[in-house]
Amino acid sequence: MDRQLLSGDEAVALAALHADVALGTGYPGTPSTEILETFSELGGRAQWAPNEKVALEVGLGAAYGNVRALVTMKHVGLNVAADPLFTAAYTGVNGALIVITADDPGMSSSQNEQDNRRYAIAAGLPMIEPADSQEAYDFFFTAVEISERWKIPVLYRMTTRVCHSKSIVVARSADGGAGIGGAASAHAPHFEHDITGRVMIPANARPAHRRLRAKLAEIAAWGESPEAAALNRVEPGSGGHSLGLIASGVSCLHAAEAAPGATILRIGLVNPLPVERARAFAASVERVVVVEEGDPVIADSLRAAGIALESKPEMYRFGELDVARVRRILAGDTSPEPAPARGKPPELCPACPYHTVYGTLRKHDCIVAGDIGCYTLGVLPPYEAMDTCVAMGASIGVGLGLRHVLPPAEARRVVSVIGDSTFVHSGISGLVEMAYNPPATGHVVLVLDNGTTAMTGQQEHAGTGRTLDHLPTNKLSIEGVATAVGIGSVTVIDPYADPEGFERLLLERLAAPELSVIVARRPCVLAAADIRKWEQQAADLRARAALQAAFDMPPEER
């Protein structure tokens, strides 16, 4: 079979295709975005949801319908999806549901470095973690098998280095994919009523929680058994039994390179952990060290089970691990690390339409509740025109909170700034709050609508009116939503074409004790050419459909 050089994201997409995944959904987020894009390019059915919660719910519904479903998101996306996730653990699924969480230790492109292995423990879900692209491909099939065997959603944790590093993948033969876990007919879509299993009123949820814990106990026993040998395995080193390392994910590879002599217990099933295998492993070596990125999840769990081991010093909780850091951990070195190279920071593109916006916000000393996207770069010099950035959609709620409590003179300077994709993701409920509990001084929400999810590489969203693969669909109107929820003043302006007009408008709306939404609309310079191409393609499709309709209709209806 051919060797291919694939990123972890591409490898998962290929596995999803070969595993006959019927539907992939998610919300773009570095480093997970390329999974669904690649799945779509390979011919899979993939779509962007407005946010991760909706994506998970759509995937869950598909899995209730007996098919194999894939949901992708970055780590912080799982916070948004956590509500359905925890109860989906109770209801379980009929088909398979694989939920990918792409964590970002070191925060290469994120607002925090939360360790989502904690979610697997909290929700009571099995979690699989691959180390490289081959494992990202291979383990996906195991995830599907676990999901179908125990009728349970499976969390699939990747990290930035697994998602974006490329390594060699040998895929299963193309016809082998349809067969995993039985014939394709085994996951043909159909619905069976199961009211007590899926309607989580307390009377049904109480036994469901017990069922979940029983499933987890079975999966834990499976994880200890030779059946799970591909996931949890001991890789002997050249140095005999003097040093044993316990690692998961990409840390397995750093560990193997940093300590060529060490024997390594590689853990691919990070929840439930193979505690007894770890106990036997620890007993077989003279010194045992847990090498894991982020929180000490494995180390704490194994210690709680009474296994004596060493773990990393606290300073290595922060940031990614690499070979050099693993060497330091093994040497117990807690001396200050060399400062990372300080290169040129990213900045707003020279032709970004929002230079004017940030220049104006700065000029008038606005208090800017910001949001998540490349427009967050307005926080950097020369503008430094952003005061808060917390979570997707938070600009509106945070802006309103400031408006409610600040003295009027200050409150009138508060502006919420949010991008179009972020607005669709979770800005709409903020607008509802604004209309429902208006601050005395009013409020101004500035929606920077550049017609794309620019930050993550120009993905479509409901507001672009095009699907993941750029085909026309219903288009959400930002100004229409604002009007519908009860915002009194809704204006659309091109801040690039009319900077003076934009400044006048902003000052006027800030002075008025009213609720205002300003949609600053101008396509992203990086996306503009593509957007024109897709609009043309949509127009062609419409024309062709009209022609087709004219010819296909019976003559009497023409």
Place this chain on the structure above:
Amino acid sequence: MRAANSVGKVTNVVLAGLGGQGVIKASDILADAALRAGLDVKKAEVHGMSQRGGSVTSDVRFGGKVLSPMVPRGEADFLVVLAPSEVEVARAVLRPGGVLLSPDLVPEASLPNKRSLNVALLGALSQYLDLPVEALLDAVRAALPERLHEVNVRAFELGRTLAAQQVKMP
């Protein structure tokens, strides 16, 4: 089984530059060439912010058996830099005695197209690597649309020639 000798000799290359210069394209080409040569290969970089004009680096490792995808600091055999401002930023990745290929090796005026500096520097790098030139050229062609093949193959040859002159210098 992971024996000490199975790690083998791994060549570590770090490419550095600014967003938009084709750093990641160049590392894709180099990694593909190693794949074509039948070697184990991994590459790693952080993207996400890379389109926004900031510093970009990409690590490519190839040889008998590659473990970590990232080149450990101070262990790069080669550092290929596309932007003068990034030379000092990235220099710490090089091992003592490692080779720096900086953009001044290929004068912009001599390039058939200024956007092909990345491929020209790969041509320069090819003088030092134990990779078949044909594998590199095949990878260049596979990575670019056909209309750019000729100009990039010329850039590659230019870089290769310029590096040969430098290698000969004492």
